[in-house]
Amino acid sequence: MGARERMKLVVLGATGRTGVEIVRQAIERGHAVTVFVRSPDPLRAFNGRVSVQQGDLLNSDALEQVIRGHDAVVSAFGPRTPVSKTDQNLLQRFATALTNAMLQAGVKRVVVESVAFLFKDSIVPPAYLLGRLFFPAIVADASAMERIFEESDLDWTMVRPPELTDKPYTGKYRVREGHLPRFGFKISRADVADFMLNAAEDHVSKHKIVGISN
Helix, strand or coil: CCCCCCCEEEEECCCCHHHHHHHHHHHHCCCEEEEEECCCHHHHHHCCCCEEEECCCCCHHHHHHHHCCCCEEEECCCCCCCCCHHHCCHHHHHHHHHHHHHHHHCCCEEEEECCHHHCCCCCCCCHHHHHHHHCHHHHHHHHHHHHHHHCCCCEEEEEECCEEECCCCCCCCEEEECCCCCCCCEEEHHHHHHHHHHHHHHCCCCCEEEEEEC
């Protein structure tokens, strides 16, 4: 699909800092954007330019109604850190709800933000070791989430960035299939959003896990 062919996108996790970037850039690219959020307040800057639906992202039936009729889902949904007890297994529960909803809605393309901590072969930086030491709950939950998507019949792409920054968009980032780029310590949320939208548009990374970094 051409990079400027207009798509109907559902953005999940749209009120987080990466999610807001995805929404902003999707609008700039001319896509029709629907967001499904608990509270639309952080998206006031986009009033009139996005379709806002309110609800629970763990409710599969509600997700299905929102997703139906769209071309793809782009998800930056994730738990706040530190992870509270109520958020344990949040990504796993979200993945279960979303995969079921998408299959029922007949929408197959999904691009999901995950974490670089899952790259076990990364030595510089030692992503998996750092994750297991300092963020074991996130590592376990993100791994369970990815497994659910991988075992589904969806056309998924997993995007695993390292430490996220609020630096501006550059478009100059490295992409490595199945691995984190060497010395891939950081990347801006704006560049993550750019890659995720590219993936939704071009479909070349279907059924792939991708590491990206500046």
